[in-house]
Every structure is written in structure tokens, then in C-alpha cells.
Amino acid sequence: MDVLVFGAGSLGSLVGGLLARDHSVTLVGRDPHIGAIAADGLAVTGAFDVRVTPDAVTAVPEDCAADLAVVTVKAHDTEAAAVALADCPLDAALSLQNGMGNEALLAEALDCPVLAGTCTYGALRDGPGTVTCTGVGEVVLGPREGGTSTTADAVGAAFDSAGFETTVAADMxxxxxxxxxxxxxxxxxxxxxxxxxxxxxxxxxxxxxxxxxxxxxxxxxxxxxxxxxxxxxxxxxxxxxxxxxxxxxxxxxxxxxxxxxxxxxxxxxxxxxxxxxxxxxxxxxxxxxxxxxxx
Incomplete structure (x- = not known):
């Protein structure tokens, strides 16, 4: 699966880094973190010992088509994320953010199913090019309105194949x-x-x-x-x-x-x-x- 992670801070880097073990991943974030990843790859430490080489950029690329966009920005940056992703052909988007209302903002701008999600993996960015997993948790995802969907099943399978503890839920x-x-x-x-x-x-x-x-x-x-x-x-x-x-x-x-x-x-x-x-x-x-x- 081609995955675009928008918001490669602590959680975004951890999620993107672990997904990159089994998928093609592009991280969108800020320098100097992104520059270090582009130059030398991303080290995931703590509960994992992984080095991966995802694409790393500071803006959504022009050829941004992806199977999945994972949004991990702070809640007050959701509107900007929606604008940045609006012209990107996506099959699905998944919010793994804190707070309420993020999925609705994304759904207003994106022409694809928007899934809701929670992630209890602990993440701490120690320095450019490195993220520490401070605790293994679970990713739970599903349709934001509740119920089931083939899109949620496919995204859940992608997380599962990358080694995440994953639950696809009907009661998001x-x-x-x-x-x-x-x-x-x-x-x-x-x-x-x-x-x-x-x-x-x-x-x-x-x-x-x-x-x-x-x-x-x-x-x-x-x-x-x-x-x-x-x-x-x-x-x-x-x-x-x-x-x-x-x-x-x-x-x-x-x-x-x-x-x-x-x-x-x-x-x-x-x-x-x-x-x-x-x-x-x-x-x-x-x-x-x-x-x-x-x-």
C-alpha cells in the first residue's frame, strides 16, 4: 500500500516508520527532522529496533496519489492538513489525532472515505531522524459514523501486516x-x-x-x-x-x-x-x- 503520513512528528514518525516495514511510505513534516530522514533514514528505537528509509518531504508532493493518507497533525492544524491534501488523489484517509471534530474537517475537503482511529502506542521524538516507541499499544480504526466498510477492513489489514496490534471497530x-x-x-x-x-x-x-x-x-x-x-x-x-x-x-x-x-x-x-x-x-x-x- 502507498501511504502518505501527514504530520511526521512523534506519533506520525512512529506510525510511518513501522508502516514502512511493509509498505511504501512518504512522511510529510518539518526540518530538521525530515532532512535527517531524507539523508540517513529513520531510526525507531525503544520497544523496536528498526531503521527504515521512507520518502521524507516538507510539503505534499505534486504526484501525491496514495492509497491512504494518515493524518497525525495537532488538532489546530487539521484544517491546514485538509487544504494540503484536498487535491491529492486518495483512496482513503485515517485520522489518528487527539480531540474531536478532526474527521469532519477532513471529510469536508477530501474526496475519499475518512476513517476515525485511535492509537495508544507511545512515541517520543528524541532528535532529528529518530523516534522512540515508549510503549506498545493498539491501533483501532473504523468508519467515523460507525458500522463496517471494506475500506476500513483494507486499512486495518495494512496496519496488521506491518506488525501493529490492530482492531477494526464498528463503534468508533x-x-x-x-x-x-x-x-x-x-x-x-x-x-x-x-x-x-x-x-x-x-x-x-x-x-x-x-x-x-x-x-x-x-x-x-x-x-x-x-x-x-x-x-x-x-x-x-x-x-x-x-x-x-x-x-x-x-x-x-x-x-x-x-x-x-x-x-x-x-x-x-x-x-x-x-x-x-x-x-x-x-x-x-x-x-x-x-x-x-x-x-
């Missing part, structure tokens, strides 16, 4: 809301407190994370998706425990002085239901961003 709307509950509970809390994920298993931030997850579950139910408070809180605890030593993506963004995905996570929840905890977390992170000229 529920899975996306559950993932949002996890992100709402873990990301802003750890970013503001500057703590690792495991501190939310049993610590002062645990109640705040659980409250954010319950509010997300309420928003899901109001949107017609059956996600109980108990399931949302259990998902936060499960992920926090499994990734105890990890630094969340939003914590990494705050640490490195980058804009976060707060609008598509806690902000998304706060815009859709009575969610005082999510609203407060979003306001605090937005205040941090504003103070550093990131908004």
Missing part, C-alpha cells in the same frame, strides 16, 4: 468519545500540574481527572453516544496506570512552549454541556498560551 463514535474522556482527564491536568500520568492513579489530581471524564461522558450521551460515567472514569484510570511513566502530549507541549490541543479536548466538552471542570481546565491552559503569545 463511542470509542472516540471514550478517548476524549481520557484526554480530557489526563492531558490538561498533567500539563498544569507538571506531573507524569501515573500521578493521576492515586494522587491529588485524581478527582479533577475523574470529574473531567464524567463531564465528557455526559456530553457524549447528550450527543447520542452511550458512554457511562463509570466507563469514562475507568478508562482514565486504566490509561493513567498503563502509561504511568509517560509525559502526556499536552504536558510535552507546555514543557516545550508549544500551542496545545486544549480547544479540541477540554474546550470541546465545555462547549457542549455544563462542564465546569473542563471549562476551568481549558481556561487555565488558554491563559498559559496567551501569556506566551501562542493564541
Amino acid at each position: 463514535p463511542r470509542r472516540l468519545w471514550e478517548k476524549l474522556a481520557v484526554n480530557a482527564g489526563i492531558n490538561a491536568t498533567t500539563a498544569l500540574a507538571r506531573i507524569e500520568n501515573g500521578a493521576l492513579v492515586d494522587g491529588p489530581g485524581t478527582d479533577a481527572a475523574a470529574a473531567a471524564a464524567r463531564e465528557t461522558a455526559r456530553a457524549a450521551r447528550e450527543a447520542g453516544v452511550d458512554l457511562t460515567d463509570e466507563a469514562a472514569v475507568a478508562a482514565v484510570e486504566r490509561v493513567a496506570r498503563a502509561t504511568a511513566a509517560n509525559t502526556s502530549s499536552m504536558h510535552q507541549d507546555v514543557r516545550d512552549g508549544r500551542r496545545t490541543e486544549i480547544d479540541a479536548i477540554n474546550g470541546y466538552v465545555a462547549d457542549r454541556t455544563d462542564a465546569p471542570v473542563n471549562r476551568t481546565l481549558a481556561a487555565l491552559v488558554r491563559a498559559w498560551e496567551a501569556g506566551r503569545g501562542l493564541r
Whole structure:
């Protein structure tokens, strides 16, 4: 399969690097990372010990036809990704992004089926040309509206053949809301407190994370998706425990002085239901961003 990975940061590089073991992959990202890959290949370390030589470019090439585009940019860059890919002949696109609303933005611009996905593989970019897998997880994908499709089956088979733990799911709307509950509970809390994920298993931030997850579950139910408070809180605890030593993506963004995905996570929840905890977390992170000229 010809695969174009748009957003070759940490996760995009890991996904693209592992897919390149069995498929033809083009990574689209930024220098100096992309330049190093173009010159010497991509090293995947940590849970894997792989060196691959995917194509690496800083813009979507003119001859960009591909069987699959995997979108891994930050949520606030989804619209730009959609514009960049709009004229690219694609058989399918797959979002492996945080936050909600990414698939809808892509579907408005792309003339192909857009699949929803989640990825729990841990990724950390150590330097140009290298990405570390900090934990083996699972890729779950399926039609964004739910149900089944031959496109989802084909993409799932491509990930499976490349060695990913892969599930093709018929209930992606529920899975996306559950993932949002996890992100709402873990990301802003750890970013503001500057703590690792495991501190939310049993610590002062645990109640705040659980409250954010319950509010997300309420928003899901109001949107017609059956996600109980108990399931949302259990998902936060499960992920926090499994990734105890990890630094969340939003914590990494705050640490490195980058804009976060707060609008598509806690902000998304706060815009859709009575969610005082999510609203407060979003306001605090937005205040941090504003103070550093990131908004």
C-alpha cells in the first residue's frame, strides 16, 4: 500500500516508520527532522529496533496519489492538513489525532472515505531522524459514523501486516468519545500540574481527572453516544496506570512552549454541556498560551 503520513512528528514518525516495514511510505513534516530522514533514514528505537528509509518531504508532493493518507497533525492544524491534501488523489484517509471534530474537517475537503482511529502506542521524538516507541499499544480504526466498510477492513489489514496490534471497530463514535474522556482527564491536568500520568492513579489530581471524564461522558450521551460515567472514569484510570511513566502530549507541549490541543479536548466538552471542570481546565491552559503569545 502507498501511504502518505501527514504530520511526521512523534506519533506520525512512529506510525510511518513501522508502516514502512511493509509498505511504501512518504512522511510529510518539518526540518530538521525530515532532512535527517531524507539523508540517513529513520531510526525507531525503544520497544523496536528498526531503521527504515521512507520518502521524507516538507510539503505534499505534486504526484501525491496514495492509497491512504494518515493524518497525525495537532488538532489546530487539521484544517491546514485538509487544504494540503484536498487535491491529492486518495483512496482513503485515517485520522489518528487527539480531540474531536478532526474527521469532519477532513471529510469536508477530501474526496475519499475518512476513517476515525485511535492509537495508544507511545512515541517520543528524541532528535532529528529518530523516534522512540515508549510503549506498545493498539491501533483501532473504523468508519467515523460507525458500522463496517471494506475500506476500513483494507486499512486495518495494512496496519496488521506491518506488525501493529490492530482492531477494526464498528463503534468508533463511542470509542472516540471514550478517548476524549481520557484526554480530557489526563492531558490538561498533567500539563498544569507538571506531573507524569501515573500521578493521576492515586494522587491529588485524581478527582479533577475523574470529574473531567464524567463531564465528557455526559456530553457524549447528550450527543447520542452511550458512554457511562463509570466507563469514562475507568478508562482514565486504566490509561493513567498503563502509561504511568509517560509525559502526556499536552504536558510535552507546555514543557516545550508549544500551542496545545486544549480547544479540541477540554474546550470541546465545555462547549457542549455544563462542564465546569473542563471549562476551568481549558481556561487555565488558554491563559498559559496567551501569556506566551501562542493564541
